[in-house]
Amino acid sequence: MIDVPEKFARGTVQREGRPGAEWIAGLPATVGELLARWECAPDGEVMHGAVGIVVPVRRRAGGAAVLKVSFPHPGNAHEPDAFAAWGGRGAVLLHERADEHFAMLLERVGPSTLAEVEEGDEAVRTAGRISRRLAVPAPPGLPRLRDRAGAWEAELQQAAAELDHAMSRRAVEAAVATVRELGRDQPDTLVHGDLHARNILRADREPWLAVDPKGYAGDLAYDGGTLLTSRVPVLLGSGDLGKALNRTLCVFAEAAEIDPERARRWAQFHAVRAAFWERRHGSFETRGFVPLLDDLAELLV
Incomplete structure (x- = not known):
């Protein structure tokens, strides 16, 4: 027991x-x-x-x-x-x-995660390579991200109207445009769905292995957006967040073999959606992250 x-x-x-x-x-x-x-x-x-x-x-x-x-x-x-x-x-x-x-x-894999790798480019490059390796045809029955586009758009517009927030209209509209232009036309590729450095662990069979997937079918660049938003606290130490964001996008996109512009747009969508979610549902501890999400949403437009 x-x-x-x-x-x-x-x-x-x-x-x-x-x-x-x-x-x-x-x-x-x-x-x-x-x-x-x-x-x-x-x-x-x-x-x-x-x-x-x-x-x-x-x-x-x-x-x-x-x-x-x-x-x-x-x-x-x-x-x-x-x-x-x-x-x-x-x-x-x-x-x-x-x-x-x-x-x-x-x-079983080790307890060490990719988040512990101090060299930022190497951590991002490793995540990109993992993302590319996971990009296989999605089996039947997995949730298709394109089917969520309508709900995402309604969610963003409702939150923008109901919640007090510091994001510009331009930032919110950019996230809605991503849903309309990228969200409804996605391939049937298996994507992790929650790819960040703590979900990539050091292993023996291979150097790094992913854990805790959601198992979605959709745009591989969606995972790039998830990773980028999770890296922001680390990137703050660079002294120039905008420059660090652009470099991270380029390193990940090259390793994952995706269009960096698509990754940027998905990252901006994730930032806006997360900022609204934290305002509505976040705990006292996590709400301190909201201003950073607002900044990220603006920088990525």
């Missing part, structure tokens, strides 16, 4: 209410059932992210792995589909899956 980390349990209940409390109460039994099914034994301290736990295990057949169990949510449903499509190419291997429990048995 595992011990569910207290911080994770508390955060899940605060976010999900009664369903979260019920899920947490049953989580040790769920993990026990999966360990027995897949003939594994716990092999280290239970770790966690925002929506799931990761249990280091040893497989009876030999070798280290991790058991990941996530809170049941549509946003977590296609993670194993993405891993299955990649087959270990640029991402951790999927050994087993139990979709009824939102659970997977995955290849």
